[in-house]
Amino acid sequence: xxxxxxxxxxxxxxxxxxxxxxxxxxxxxxxxxxxxxxxxxxxxxxxxxxxxxxxxxxxxxxxxxxxxxxxxxxxxxxxxxxxxxxxxxxxxxxxxxxxxxxxxxxxxxxxxxxxxxxxxxx
Amino acid sequence: xxxxxxxxxxxxxxxxxxxxxxxxxxxxxxxxxxxxxxxxxxxxxxxxxxxxxxxxxxxxxxxxxxxxxxxxxxxxxxxxxxxxxxxxxxxxxxxxxxxxxxxxxxxxxxxxxxxxxxxxxxxxxxxxxxxxxxxxxxxxxxxxxxxxxxxxxxxxxxxxxxxxxxxxxxxxxx
Amino acid sequence: xxxxxxxxxxxxxxxxxxxxxxxxxxxxxxxxxxxxxxxxxxxxxxxxxxxxxxxxxxxxxxxxxxxxxxxxxxxxxxxxxxxxxxxxxxxxxxxxxxxxxxxxxxxxxxxxxxxxxxxxxxxxxxxxxxxxxxxxxxxxxxxxxxxxxxxxxxxxxxxxxxxxxxxxxxxxxxxxxxxxxxxxxxxxxxxxxxxxxxxxxxxxxxxxxxxxxxxxxxxxxxxxxxxxxxxxxxxxxxxxxxxxxxxxxxxxxxxxxxxxxxxxxxxxxxxxxxxxxxxxxxxxxxxxxxxxxxxxxxxxxxxxxxxxxxxxxxxxxxxxxxxxxxxxxxxxxxxxxxxxxxxxxxxxxxxxxxxxxxxxxxxxxxxxxxxxxxxxxxxxxxxxxxxxxxxxxxxxxxxxxxxxxxxxxxxxxxxxxxxxxxxxxxxxxxxxxxxxxxxxxxxxxxxxxxxxxxxxxxxxxxxxxxxxxxxxxxxxxxxxxxxxxxxxxxxxxxxxxxxxxxxxxxxxxxxxxxxxxxxxxxxxxxxxxxxxxxxxxxxxxxxxxxxxxxxxxxxxxxxxxxxxxxxxxxxxxxxxxxxxxxxxxxxxxxxxxxxxxxxxxxxxxxxxxxxxxxxxxxxxxxxxxxxxxxxxxxx
Numbered sequence: 001x002x003x004x005x006x007x008x009x010x011x012x013x014x015x016x017x018x019x020x021x022x023x024x025x026x027x028x029x030x031x032x033x034x035x036x037x038x039x040x041x042x043x044x045x046x047x048x049x050x051x052x053x054x055x056x057x058x059x060x061x062x063x064x065x066x067x068x069x070x071x072x073x074x075x076x077x078x079x080x081x082x083x084x085x086x087x088x089x090x091x092x093x094x095x096x097x098x099x100x101x102x103x104x105x106x107x108x109x110x111x112x113x114x115x116x117x118x119x120x121x122x
Numbered sequence: 123x124x125x126x127x128x129x130x131x132x133x134x135x136x137x138x139x140x141x142x143x144x145x146x147x148x149x150x151x152x153x154x155x156x157x158x159x160x161x162x163x164x165x166x167x168x169x170x171x172x173x174x175x176x177x178x179x180x181x182x183x184x185x186x187x188x189x190x191x192x193x194x195x196x197x198x199x200x201x202x203x204x205x206x207x208x209x210x211x212x213x214x215x216x217x218x219x220x221x222x223x224x225x226x227x228x229x230x231x232x233x234x235x236x237x238x239x240x241x242x243x244x245x246x247x248x249x250x251x252x253x254x255x256x257x258x259x260x261x262x263x264x265x266x267x268x269x270x271x272x273x274x275x276x277x278x279x280x281x282x283x284x285x286x287x288x289x290x291x292x293x294x295x296x
Numbered sequence: 297x298x299x300x301x302x303x304x305x306x307x308x309x310x311x312x313x314x315x316x317x318x319x320x321x322x323x324x325x326x327x328x329x330x331x332x333x334x335x336x337x338x339x340x341x342x343x344x345x346x347x348x349x350x351x352x353x354x355x356x357x358x359x360x361x362x363x364x365x366x367x368x369x370x371x372x373x374x375x376x377x378x379x380x381x382x383x384x385x386x387x388x389x390x391x392x393x394x395x396x397x398x399x400x401x402x403x404x405x406x407x408x409x410x411x412x413x414x415x416x417x418x419x420x421x422x423x424x425x426x427x428x429x430x431x432x433x434x435x436x437x438x439x440x441x442x443x444x445x446x447x448x449x450x451x452x453x454x455x456x457x458x459x460x461x462x463x464x465x466x467x468x469x470x471x472x473x474x475x476x477x478x479x480x481x482x483x484x485x486x487x488x489x490x491x492x493x494x495x496x497x498x499x500x501x502x503x504x505x506x507x508x509x510x511x512x513x514x515x516x517x518x519x520x521x522x523x524x525x526x527x528x529x530x531x532x533x534x535x536x537x538x539x540x541x542x543x544x545x546x547x548x549x550x551x552x553x554x555x556x557x558x559x560x561x562x563x564x565x566x567x568x569x570x571x572x573x574x575x576x577x578x579x580x581x582x583x584x585x586x587x588x589x590x591x592x593x594x595x596x597x598x599x600x601x602x603x604x605x606x607x608x609x610x611x612x613x614x615x616x617x618x619x620x621x622x623x624x625x626x627x628x629x630x631x632x633x634x635x636x637x638x639x640x641x642x643x644x645x646x647x648x649x650x651x652x653x654x655x656x657x658x659x660x661x662x663x664x665x666x667x668x669x670x671x672x673x674x675x676x677x678x679x680x681x682x683x684x685x686x687x688x689x690x691x692x693x694x695x696x697x698x699x700x701x702x703x704x705x706x707x708x709x710x711x712x713x714x715x716x717x718x719x720x721x722x723x724x725x726x727x728x729x730x731x732x733x734x735x736x737x738x739x740x741x742x743x744x745x746x747x748x749x750x751x752x753x754x755x756x757x758x759x760x761x762x763x764x765x766x767x768x769x770x771x772x773x774x775x776x777x778x779x780x781x782x783x784x785x786x787x788x789x790x791x792x793x794x795x796x797x798x799x800x801x802x803x804x805x806x807x808x809x810x811x812x813x814x815x816x817x818x819x820x821x822x823x824x825x826x827x828x829x830x831x832x833x834x835x836x837x838x839x840x841x842x843x844x845x846x847x848x849x850x851x852x853x854x855x856x857x858x859x860x861x862x863x864x865x866x867x868x869x870x871x872x873x874x875x876x877x878x879x880x881x882x883x884x885x886x887x888x889x890x891x892x893x894x895x896x897x898x899x900x901x902x903x904x905x906x907x908x909x910x911x912x913x914x915x916x917x918x919x920x921x922x923x924x925x926x927x928x929x930x931x
Binding site: 029032033037038040044045046047048050051053054058086087088089090091092093094098099101102105106107109110113116117 | 529530531533597599648652658676
């Protein structure tokens, strides 16, 4: 009983989880930083969980940290978040039918520019 | 002909922006609707025994995520109490006490009443994350087989109960 | 009393701007002889707004909490400088600043001596349009956003200014940025005036300097915003593609295109229609930005408190001004002469680059509005953020930057014969400098990084070369200096952005007191954490020592401030910076056992990102104040 209270206390204070940051290798740190900048803080006014001090942001950072340490890949962690929170949680829109126009527009624009430019210079 | 292109594009933009002024949807849609509820294993509030998701199968249930620090939870508490006490509504209400402390939660329920058939403790919040919870209160309706059929964000209101949840429960219980 | 005077002055400004429009636009037949009246009206309405702002500022200083706006945004403990800056700290007051700056541009236009007999009708009509724009906005303020609204019963203490805004940058960022936004109303008005009067290229030469001036302010405003975000927000970011940030970048891109298009229209009498359209679009994007910030349709850290009623009003305003302008454009713009362009001539390259600039603006617009469209179609909620924009913006930017270099060596009307030979050297130098930097100074990171660095040098060196080619003839140098400085500034920015994004290092670590850690080549040591007090906050201040190769090079003091118990704590980062690199430390959570979590960053060449715009502004200033007068004096 006493043991579980102590563990609970430590967990509530997130010491255990954040102290784990010391165990990250350089590559893991890089991946962690890259991911948390792409995850949206759902209770903020347009901030990533990297920037935000909200409780939810801290929780998600801790969760992602844990997953990075246990060796999950970037895609696995992103899927984890998508499955729970939906498309809104990632700042990079998932490539799907509804975002087709979004991702294809730069190429369309370029083709249009090149074609039009050739037309007016003749 | 080209000269009319700008005004036409502008019109499209204008109408879209006008429409968007009337959009008020602040809630984030949940990808878990229609999926199995996430598996979990949590301690009962104030006790040593554990409940898992398997224990909730077989009944239609309302899972309510709440906390003592959450203002909206007080707002919906009356409604939850009356839902629990009304004999014609045979609904099992399961509470998940989120990012809270057991003693505070027990005291809160003592003072305000306990509508929950079971209360689970999620002090770290990992199970809440599995449910896609991003604020309190949030409520999930699960069917007999453990699938999430409906999610409500924010305090439950009578109109949501009457218009959305109650009819769905009727459907699920058949 | 004072707030009521302010209120009355707003009504005075409303009336005079309406008259300014009606008389100036020709509703009274003999309007040409009345032109003096119109110009004086613009001075009247601007003075009224100035005194109105002074009234508001005075009320702030005396802590008049019976004014709702002041009760919400100030309190007695606020240092005086922030009481003044709080004038534009929230929606209503910032709008007052907006319309005042707009009226100021109107006055400058009214009393400008750059017009002659041929263009005096142009001047009158454009001042009239400025009056219309002002009128619409003053109406907006009076109907939905009155800063002088009273509050009864009034509280003894106000709420206070958002701690994030309690910073010197608040005093300068909004005024400079707004000056840029509203400054684009001048080319807008000139373009419309041109459509309804002479309808040919003459407006372009006049509009050019106004456009450059507005562009200067926008450049400064955006750079200030980025710099402020960097040191204030506490995690070292300097651009987030937030909707409001995008709302400032889009008009900037189009204004840049406009400046270049006006050059062609003025000198070659080409692209008049395109210049008119760009002028309309540039200011319309400013208006769109206003809508996005204040209507609440998009979520942003920068949004003011939203209100659909305000959104409706602004949208109606945009409908009238932009819609009206575009209809006028469709009906009145003259078909340009069908001249075919030499492929690498100056006019051809400028056109091409303008198309790239506009495409960039269009892509940003699409990305910013896409979540909105998806929601409208009931297809759910998505987020479009930095990963998308950082990728997509490369499509127009990479070719743009390449062709900028070519454009520098181009000549009018023909593909320059000397171009190839001049370019050979610049190309070679850029490749060498780029490869040395990308491979030797820093380690190879990626192909994209290497290309980015080479392109940065390409822009820099091509920007420098006209200065050297003019073999030190002062008059000729002054003529090319503006362009050179602007392009050099751009090159520096590109270099800063590429290097810092590719080679910057970020670590989140927890350190015990006395413990150190290594980030790149630098060692950070957390020495101690103390309590301290500010005028209206309590703070925990950390002392961090930074060393390189065993030698201590700096001590910095990152802080965590608590302004009041209900708000989250504010992070004041500790920054050690020079042109070569920034070292950034933000204090995080206190963990048990005397441990603190720290956010540590090494950012090489970060300051170039803001040095670049500074030099661009220098180039603009040279153009406005030196080029014409000096070349006139010397010829």
